Amino acid sequence: MSLSVQAAVTASLDRDHIAVGEAVRLLLQRDGSTDDEPDIGPLRRDFDVLGSSKGSRVQIINGHASSQTEINLVLAPKHDGLIHLPSLQWAGEMTPALEVVVGGHATGPSAPAAESSHVFLTATLDQNHVYVQAAVVLTVKLYSSEPLHEASLELPANSDVLIKQIGDDKQISESRNGDDYQVIERHYVLIPQRSGPIRLAGPILNAKLVAKQANDPFGNDPAFANIFGRWRLPSFPGFVTATRPFHLRAKSIELNVQPRPAGAAGSHxxxxxxxxxxxxxxxxxxxxxxxxxxxxxxxxxxxxxxxxxxxxxxxxxxxxxxxxxxxxxxxxxxxxxxxxxxxxxxxxxxxxxxxxxxxxxxxxxxxxxxxxxxxxxxxxxxxxxxxxxPAATGASSATTSPPAQPAPVIKPPTSAKAALPAGEHLNSTSLPWPWISLALGLLWLVTWYAKWRTTRHTTQATPTRIADDAASTALPAGSALEAFRDACRNNDAQAARRHLLEWADATWPTHSPLGLNALSQLLDNETLAEQLRQLDRACYMNAAWEGETLARSLSSPLVKKTAVGHEKDLPGLYPEP
Missing domain, CATH: 2.60.40 (Immunoglobulin-like)
Known part of the structure; x- marks a missing residue:
């Protein structure tokens, strides 16, 4: 270790020469105990601080006690060449200045065994002529001929440029100058937000490299680990698993952004x-x-x-x-x-x-x-x-009757022929459905006729029962109307439409509307008709809908008035005696 002169505060580096991408450890020592921290701000101009730790030691010699405070910093150089470490202030004392050489060829016991050309980064733009707010693709490639553990690659943010990664990382193999590399390729989209020259910090790699020793029988063979350390060296005798931090920063990216031309027309x-x-x-x-x-x-x-x-x-x-x-x-x-x-x-x-x-x-x-x-x-x-x-015959609306609607209330067919959808035929020799449909239709007609005779007989015998029967038939309509209002409060368009048609079916059983537009014609209220069309559109588009306005419009007085007015134009619910 290269040590400074003895003083109350000392500073030392574990090496005075490192390869590009490698980190150096700075040890700060101070006599005595203190809770103060050194000001490491001046270091950040040329170094990234990857980590720090603090400790203290106490010694007792011949009954005399002494203490010492230590701070260990892991520094990653931001560029190569000769870098000066300035003096740092710590509890009123100044540390001595130091120097470290990054890259090049070193000699002496502290020099690395070989120059690091095994890991490097490249960053290229897809175009050099860039307009403001135009998208530029930055392609970053990480080359490595030895395994990397716990690796992460990032592009620092910039207030003048929007940065977004596009696509997934791509891993390929490539040869350069006779050496084989595993390559990770990543793409970013850069969108400059102002014109003029813009300088972006280059992409940064943080990883750990295996600290190999002379007795490592496999050396740099990449067959035992992929580029991001998916496989680790086994912890058997003869294998080395110790790692050292690796921090690499690519060169900065220069953008020369052109402003919007004066001849560019249009609102966009x-x-x-x-x-x-x-x-x-x-x-x-x-x-x-x-x-x-x-x-x-x-x-x-x-x-x-x-x-x-x-x-x-x-x-x-x-x-x-x-x-x-x-x-x-x-x-x-x-x-x-x-x-x-x-x-x-x-x-x-x-x-x-x-x-x-x-x-x-x-x-x-x-x-x-x-x-x-x-x-x-x-x-x-x-x-x-x-x-x-014009609207096709049988269409429920001349304004908005989209095809995708919730299923209407199913009613018994009046005949077997009416029970079949248009254009659909059944094979009577293979299926009994035509006969079943005919039987169900006849049964429905018989039931309707029996009910009509019973109602007519009751009306002739006791005319005062008509009011009671009318009140009993109003119960289903009231329940449907209450369910409709609940759906409006919940802003549930599909449920509101379904319950509203159920209410209309119970209110006008002989002239029940097939859709909301037909219902609006029965209500004869233009304001209400527009609100029903909005509900119909919300069901069709599956869009958000607020039901408070429609619920207020269909209040009890309005329903009663509309129903009475239309009952005058509709046949009576019961035949005249």
Whole structure:
């Protein structure tokens, strides 16, 4: 050990010459006991402090006691060459200055056995011409010809640059200058947030190397450990398992960032090497019926930008009066395309026409800046003609009746033919379902007829029973209405729709509405009809919904008034005597 002159405070290094990536130990000693800590701030200019420990010793010689405080620091040089360790202040005393040589060839007993070229880092950018907020790919490669234990690789943060790792680490083998290396390849996306020169600290490797000795029979054979130390040397006689810290910092990264050009137009600043905007339609048609959804799938792809930097596609669309748009959640993705990042943003948007007519969907335009040719460009989708036909016969709505709805309340069919879905045929020779359906239909008719005769007979005998029967039939409607209000309080759109249709079915059993839009026609209230359409859209899009407004609109007085008014136009619940 190279020791300073004897003093109240001493400093020493375990070696005065180390290889690149290796750490050096600095031992500070002070006579007596103290709780003060030395000021190691001046060391951080040229070193990373990897660890520290503190201890004390007490000696008694010929009845005389003496104590000593020790602090041990593990330092990793930030660069190679001759580095000066400045004097440090510790409890009013100054330590002597020291020197250490990093890299090169050393002589003497403290020199390493061989110069460290077994582990090194490289960092390269995919492009040198960088615009502000353009994505740049930084490729970091870690080369090692000997196993590394507890290795970690990081890129220090920078306030002027957004840093994001992209993809997984890739492990390959490579030969350089006749030596074989295991290589870990990692990619980062750098997005500068300001123009001008920017300097980033290089990637840092922290690891442990096996401290081999002369009796190690396997030397540097990598067959006994992979690059990140997945396999360790066995603890048998003749094998060495001691490790030493290894800290390596790559060279800093220089970015020369260009500002946004004065000729760059458009509301979005999109510096990219290439950009494309594509669309597809489901179904692929130019005519639809009122209330039917037409889905437009849009995909925006850019080289040199991440998916998160691409604009919201929904904001680029303009809908003509009479058509409403219902955008789905966008999907973004980033991937490596060669040495460049490719960002993608995809989104589905449903078009639903509220009334028939001929519509023109306008052109979609998006301006972007071509970083390869330094010029303004525009991505465009042509206009589209759309013919909206009246709602198909039997449709429940002329505004919004999306196909994906919760299953309605099942009612017994009136005939075997009505029980079969349109276009579906059953083989009567192989299945008995037609006969079963016919029997169930006849049984239902007989039950209905028996109930009608019983009701008619009761009405003729005791007319005062009509009021009592009406009160009893109101119980299911009240229960359904209460369940509907509970669903509104819980903001459960699907449950609210289901219970509301159950209430309507119990209120108007002979004219029960098939959907919420049909129900809005029975209620004859435009404000309430709009709220029901919002509920229908929330069920269709599976979107968030607040039910407080609709619950207030369907209060008890409103329900009673609407029901009485419509009962005047509907056939009576019981035949006249």
């Amino acid at each position: 600043w999109l510096p990219a090497q290439s950009l494309s905007l594509e669309e597809s339609w489901r179904p692929e048609t130019t005519s639809i019926h009122t209330g039917e959804p037409l889905t437009r799938h849009l995909r925006l792809t850019a080289h040199g930008l991440t998916g998160g930097q691409l604009p919201d596609i929904n904001t680029l669309l303009l809908a003509p009066d009479g058509i409403k748009l219902y955008p789905d959640q966008p999907q973004t993705e980033d991937r490596l395309q060669g040495a460049t990042v490719q960002g993608e943003r995809a989104q589905d948007i449903a078009f639903i026409a509220q009334r028939p007519g001929h519509y023109t969907l306008p052109v979609v335009r998006l301006s972007w800046w071509d970083t390869v040719h330094s010029t303004q460009r525009e991505a465009m989708l042509p206009s589209r003609q759309l013919e909206v036909l």
